[in-house]
Amino acid sequence: MSVPHEILAGLLNIVLGLAFLLVVAALLTWVERRLLGFFQDRPGPNRVGPFGILQVAADGIKLLFKQDWIPPFADAGVFVLAPAIAMVTVMLAMAIIPATPAIGIIGNLNIGVLFFLAMSGLGVYSVVLAGWSSNNKFSLLGGMRAAAQMVSYEVFMGLALLGVVMLAGSFNLTDIVHGQRHMWYVVPQFLGCIIFFLGGIAETHRLPFDLPEGESELGAGFHTEYSGMKFGMFFVGEYIGIMLVSAMTTVLFLGGWYGPILPPFMWFGIKTGLLVCFFILLRAALPRPRYDQFMAFGWKLLLPLTLLNILVTGALMLGLPAST
Amino acid sequence: MLSSVRTLWYTFLHLFQPNVTVQYPDEMPYLAPRYRGRIVLTRDPDGEERCVSCNLCAVACPVDCISLQKTEHEGRWYPEFFRINFSRCIFCGFCEEACPTYAIQLTPDFEMSEYNRQNLVYEKEDLLISGTGKYPDYNFYRVSGLAIPGKDKGEAEHERPPIDVRALLP
Numbered sequence: 001m002s003v004p005h006e007i008l009a010g011l012l013n014i015v016l017g018l019a020f021l022l023v024v025a026a027l028l029t030w031v032e033r034r035l036l037g038f039f040q041d042r043p044g045p046n047r048v049g050p051f052g053i054l055q056v057a058a059d060g061i062k063l064l065f066k067q068d069w070i071p072p073f074a075d076a077g078v079f080v081l082a083p084a085i086a087m088v089t090v091m092l093a094m095a096i097i098p099a100t101p102a103i104g105i106i107g108n109l110n111i112g113v114l115f116f117l118a119m120s121g122l123g124v125y126s127v128v129l130a131g132w133s134s135n136n137k138f139s140l141l142g143g144m145r146a147a148a149q150m151v152s153y154e155v156f157m158g159l160a161l162l163g164v165v166m167l168a169g170s171f172n173l174t175d176i177v178h179g180q181r182h183m184w185y186v187v188p189q190f191l192g193c194i195i196f197f198l199g200g201i202a203e204t205h206r207l208p209f210d211l212p213e214g215e216s217e218l219g220a221g222f223h224t225e226y227s228g229m230k231f232g233m234f235f236v237g238e239y240i241g242i243m244l245v246s247a248m249t250t251v252l253f254l255g256g257w258y259g260p261i262l263p264p265f266m267w268f269g270i271k272t273g274l275l276v277c278f279f280i281l282l283r284a285a286l287p288r289p290r291y292d293q294f295m296a297f298g299w300k301l302l303l304p305l306t307l308l309n310i311l312v313t314g315a316l317m318l319g320l321p322a323s324t
Numbered sequence: 325m326l327s328s329v330r331t332l333w334y335t336f337l338h339l340f341q342p343n344v345t346v347q348y349p350d351e352m353p354y355l356a357p358r359y360r361g362r363i364v365l366t367r368d369p370d371g372e373e374r375c376v377s378c379n380l381c382a383v384a385c386p387v388d389c390i391s392l393q394k395t396e397h398e399g400r401w402y403p404e405f406f407r408i409n410f411s412r413c414i415f416c417g418f419c420e421e422a423c424p425t426y427a428i429q430l431t432p433d434f435e436m437s438e439y440n441r442q443n444l445v446y447e448k449e450d451l452l453i454s455g456t457g458k459y460p461d462y463n464f465y466r467v468s469g470l471a472i473p474g475k476d477k478g479e480a481e482h483e484r485p486p487i488d489v490r491a492l493l494p
């Protein structure tokens with residue numbers, strides 16, 4: 001019995017791609033800690049291995065050997081499921097990112113943008129279920145905040161994307177990048193880009209929008225009860241989420257793999273990497289807003305702005321048909 | 325909103341500033357001479373023990389980690405044993421403040437870790453050093469009015485001879 005070559009190649013592509021993602025996500029924990037250190041005038045973890053890069057391995061081993069504890073009062077099935085959802089959804093979403101026309105798992109998916117939104121919508125479940133099944137009031141509060149935050153910011157994120165979709169006339173990410181051959185969409189869609197990025201931070205619940213975790217008020221929020229590798233999975237999910245939002249911003253607004261001189265995949269890597277660094281800078285610099293301020297900011301400022309953005313984009317496209 | 329952007333920028337600039345961290349085991353930090361670390365018992369310039377077993381340090385110590393016993397030899401007082409339990413000491417320096425003879429002094433050495441807690445109890449042999457520490461010239465028995473062999477009353481530095489209270493002359 002012989003398996004067709006395409007299937008084998010596809011499987012290999014998926015496995016390699018996911019393995020690469022996991023490794024980069026693990027490395028990101030180290031990058032983040034070092035970079036945060038530099039922002040705060042200290043070196044960060046620099047002891048294990050060259051430049052401390054083996055800190056990643058040390059942390060992984062530590063997490064693996066921690067007791068895998070499920071609290072007796074928790075809802076065990078859901079409790080185990082939640083971190084898996086966190087990881088699976090972001091990794092699935094990552095699959096649609098075209099790093100270059102050739103590199104990427106299903107970069108050519110004709111509903112790419114919608115798939116991304118769907119997956120980040122599903123990602124909410126991980127946080128909500130984690131908060132619910134932990135049976136702990138801090139977790140529940142974190143989960144509730146996460147639900148409200150992610151559901152509402154998903155709205156702006158989706159609407160902010162619409163400008164790009166209108167310009168490119170396609171949901172296909174590869175086509176969207178092709179549309180940016182002459183001009184990055186960040187120029188006509190500057191507002192959309194900012195709002196998408198803000199929404200992305202809220203989706204990955206990273207600082208300064210880490211209200212679901214909110215160490216200073218909720219312990220650790222939705223993952224208060226998690227330990228060992230389940231906790232690690234939340235974190236890997238979070239870091240892949242950062243990469244996902246950075247990569248999406250690159251693809252949608254910053255011209256994907258287009259750039260002079262260097263080969264395409266390097267341009268993609270550089271742009272995504274810089275955005276990831278910007279995520280870390282945000283974490284180092286900004287305080288967390290109060291919960292009601294945060295929601296008000298979303299519904300009262302970002303939503304009208306996004307709608308306005310769509311309106312103006314549409315009007316301009318109708319008014320100046322030559323430009324599209 | 326704008327202030328957030330400014331914060332971002334200032335934080336970004338910190339990327340290019342030197343680290344303030346002193347990477348301790350590789351790079352020793354500078355400790356001031358009056359740093360409060362390991363405690364020593366010093367000697368006076370003649371090489372005699374300064375401690376006179378007055379127990380003031382033991383009284384001053386907020387965690388009661390000093391214990392000592394007085395003994396006497398040729399009119400002088402000495403500690404028979406002098407014990408500091410460094411697993412309780414908080415390095416507050418009160419003992420040094422209390423000591424009337426500058427005997428007990430704190431030094432800028434803090435590397436005292438042990439695997440066995442019992443090893444943190446320092447006896448007099450461990451504490452006593454052969455030098456004078458921070459006060460090279462001070463000698464308690466030379467300035468005090470106490471009579472010891474070789475120095476009678478009124479013979480100490482800056483001391484006038486004792487008044488004969490029975491004499492009528494002014």
Ligand code: SF4
Pocket residue numbers: 363381384385386387388389390408412413414415416417418419420
């Ligand atoms: S430094 Fe403070 S705690 Fe330590 S022995 Fe002296 S008085 Fe006691």
Ligand code: SF4
Pocket residue numbers: 374375376377378379380381382392422423424425426427428
């Ligand atoms: S206060 Fe000074 S002289 Fe008195 S017992 Fe303590 S170390 Fe000795």
